[in-house]
Amino acid sequence: MERREHYDPEDIENLLQERSYDELLEEERAYVLRHISGRAEYEAMRQLLGQVREDDRRREPITVEPEIRDTIMAAFRANQRPQWRIWLNSIGGLLWPKELSAMWNENRLLRPALAFASLALLIVAGVWMIQSATNNKESAQVAELKKEEPAKLKVAEPSVPATENQSVFEPAPPPTQQPAGSRKDVGITTGATRSFNEVEMDAAPVSGNAQPLEVAADESVAEKKDGNLDERREGERAPITTDAVTRQSAAGATQSATHVVTEEELTVNTSLANATGKVTKAVLKEKAERSAGISTTLSANPELLALIGAGW
Amino acid sequence: MGVFGKEYTTQSDERLMELVVRGDERAFGAVYDRYHGRLLNYFHRMLWHDRERSKDMLQDLFTKLAQRPTSYDPSRPFQTWIFSVANNMCKNAYRHEEVVRAAAVEMRAGPDRVEATNGIGVDHELFRDRLQEELEKLDPDHKATFVMRHHEDMAIKEIALAFGCSEGTVKSRLFYTLKKLAERMKEFNPNAVYHGKA
Numbered sequence: 001m002e003r004r005e006h007y008d009p010e011d012i013e014n015l016l017q018e019r020s021y022d023e024l025l026e027e028e029r030a031y032v033l034r035h036i037s038g039r040a041e042y043e044a045m046r047q048l049l050g051q052v053r054e055d056d057r058r059r060e061p062i063t064v065e066p067e068i069r070d071t072i073m074a075a076f077r078a079n080q081r082p083q084w085r086i087w088l089n090s091i092g093g094l095l096w097p098k099e100l101s102a103m104w105n106e107n108r109l110l111r112p113a114l115a116f117a118s119l120a121l122l123i124v125a126g127v128w129m130i131q132s133a134t135n136n137k138e139s140a141q142v143a144e145l146k147k148e149e150p151a152k153l154k155v156a157e158p159s160v161p162a163t164e165n166q167s168v169f170e171p172a173p174p175p176t177q178q179p180a181g182s183r184k185d186v187g188i189t190t191g192a193t194r195s196f197n198e199v200e201m202d203a204a205p206v207s208g209n210a211q212p213l214e215v216a217a218d219e220s221v222a223e224k225k226d227g228n229l230d231e232r233r234e235g236e237r238a239p240i241t242t243d244a245v246t247r248q249s250a251a252g253a254t255q256s257a258t259h260v261v262t263e264e265e266l267t268v269n270t271s272l273a274n275a276t277g278k279v280t281k282a283v284l285k286e287k288a289e290r291s292a293g294i295s296t297t298l299s300a301n302p303e304l305l306a307l308i309g310a311g312w
Numbered sequence: 313m314g315v316f317g318k319e320y321t322t323q324s325d326e327r328l329m330e331l332v333v334r335g336d337e338r339a340f341g342a343v344y345d346r347y348h349g350r351l352l353n354y355f356h357r358m359l360w361h362d363r364e365r366s367k368d369m370l371q372d373l374f375t376k377l378a379q380r381p382t383s384y385d386p387s388r389p390f391q392t393w394i395f396s397v398a399n400n401m402c403k404n405a406y407r408h409e410e411v412v413r414a415a416a417v418e419m420r421a422g423p424d425r426v427e428a429t430n431g432i433g434v435d436h437e438l439f440r441d442r443l444q445e446e447l448e449k450l451d452p453d454h455k456a457t458f459v460m461r462h463h464e465d466m467a468i469k470e471i472a473l474a475f476g477c478s479e480g481t482v483k484s485r486l487f488y489t490l491k492k493l494a495e496r497m498k499e500f501n502p503n504a505v506y507h508g509k510a
Contacts, residue, residue, distance in 0.1 A: 013486060036491070044494040047501045052462050055440055062352050062363060068371050069348070073341060076378035080335040 012036070016046045269311030325390035332381045340381075343390075344374055350464055351398055357459045358402040361444055369401055392473035395466070399456045399474065406452055439500055446496050450489060457485045458493075 012032055015024065021042045024032060036042050320328065320342040328346075331339035348370060355366035373394075377384070384393060447455045453475065460466045460474065461482075468486075472479045494501075 011483060013483070013490070016490075035487075041491070041494065044498050044501045045490050048494045048497060049462070049490060051439055051500065052443065055436055055443070056463050058436055059440070061349055062356055062366065064348055064352055064367060064370065068367060069341075069344060072344060072371060072374040072378055073337065075375045076337060076340050079379050080337070 012045075013049070016042070016049050020046065266307075269307060326386060329381065329384050329386065329390055332377075333384070340378065343377075347391075347394060348374070351394065354395065354398055354459060354464060355402065357444070357447075357463055358399075358456060359405055360448065365405075369398075369405070373398060373401060389470065389473060391466070392470045395460060395464070395470075396474040396476070402456065403452050439497075442497055442500065443493070446493055450492070454485050454489045457482055458489045461486055 012035060015028060015032060019028075021029070021032075021039045032042060036045070320338055323331075323339075323342070325343065325346070328339045328343050332343060351373065352366055352370045355369045356363060359365050359369065376397075377394075384390065447458065450458070457471055457475070460471045461468070466474070468479050468482050471482045475482065
């Protein structure tokens with residue numbers, strides 16, 4: 001009780017709750033009287049405090065409607081829900097009524113889900129019709145192109161001999177790429193060189209595959225011996241080359257490192273060379289002679305030398 | 313750690329609020345169930361015993377909490393925090409409706425009621441109205457301190473935390489509020505009547 005002397009005036013609340021004025025100890029009463037005028041005020045405060053507590057006990061608690069709780073919980077759920085889900089739900093609610101039976105009312109066409117589904121169906125049907133019409137047009141165009149292709153090929157096939165008759169000022173046909181499947185092996189540069197090297201390295205061919213190449217090379221050497229590359233020879237060159245390459249392609253399918261020159265590329269190269277006027281007979285002869293001086297093996301095939309000098 | 317429905321009632325306020333921040337709906341429901349009654353009574357006492365307004369305020373308070381659960385400061389006890397928020401809402405209501413409140417006080421005040429209490433028995437309804445009338449005349453902080461202490465049974469320390477002041481300030485407010493009310497409502501004190509007659 002001695003501790004009460006150190007209490008602040010506001011701690012009188014404890015005394016008011018616990019004891020009446022008459023029950024206060026001497027020290028407590030002295031302490032109370034330093035802040036309160038006297039017994040009447042102390043008792044009035046004590047009475048009021050008791051009445052407040054009593055009133056609080058008597059008071060019926062106020063009840064909250066469950067709707068308020070539902071509203072608050074809905075607010076919490078809405079806050080926790082991702083925005084995209086809210087958006088989807090709003091769309092879903094718009095399209096799809098809660099009661100499924102409502103989908104089959106009399107005004108079913110007014111239901112957004114059915115209306116949008118019908119609209120989507122119409123759009124899909126329209127797109128399909130447009131696409132099918134476009135495809136028909138494209139297929140007709142493709143058919144026309146297919147008709148043109150053989151004509152082109154016919155022109156391209158005798159390209160090497162034909163270049164002789166082409167004018168120098170005639171523009172070279174643009175290089176066109178053919179699909180790999182339609183590629184026709186016509187000539188070989190590196191592959192042929194390799195076979196020539198083999199010839200150089202090996203006096204006699206080891207495999208039967210190299211045999212045709214050797215033959216072709218021998219033919220070229222024979223031509224070289226004649227010392228003339230006349231037009232007749234050149235005219236004959238194409239079939240020879242084609243034969244050689246056909247044999248080469250059959251034989252050298254395993255040579256993965258070689259570059260296969262297509263008939264198209266060969267045509268382009270020759271045409272380019274003719275167009276620029278770089279290939280002349282004299283030049284061909286000079287080059288053939290020069291290469292004959294450098295390497296006897298390369299000189300064995302002056303046609304390839306001409307091609308290498310002109311285009312490659 | 314999973315928190316099952318049975319455990320929500322035993323979790324502390326602060327733990328529940330952690331779960332609420334993470335989006336736990338049931339935890340939020342538990343917080344609401346734990347505090348809605350006390351807060352509604354607080355609003356009711358602070359806002360002129362207006363039930364509808366008290367419900368609106370309660371709904372506003374929990375809607376704000378639902379929308380921004382992160383506004384709760386985890387370093388503070390939840391009870392003091394939620395009551396301080398409620399108190400601030402009441403202060404705003406006072407500011408906005410000062411004129412209406414003054415008019416309401418005038419309408420409620422009447423000498424006839426005081427005469428009726430002259431006696432040993434105390435009419436609790438009249439006492440309640442009179443107390444409310446006198447509380448509304450007080451400074452809002454003093455009134456809120458008194459309500460928190462004597463109606464919500466909050467500890468001095470909790471009230472101090474709710475107001476962001478010292479415990480001494482809270483005790484001083486309580487003492488002088490009680491002294492003032494006792495002075496103004498002495499007609500309800502049977503002893504005073506007895507002494508007066510004597």
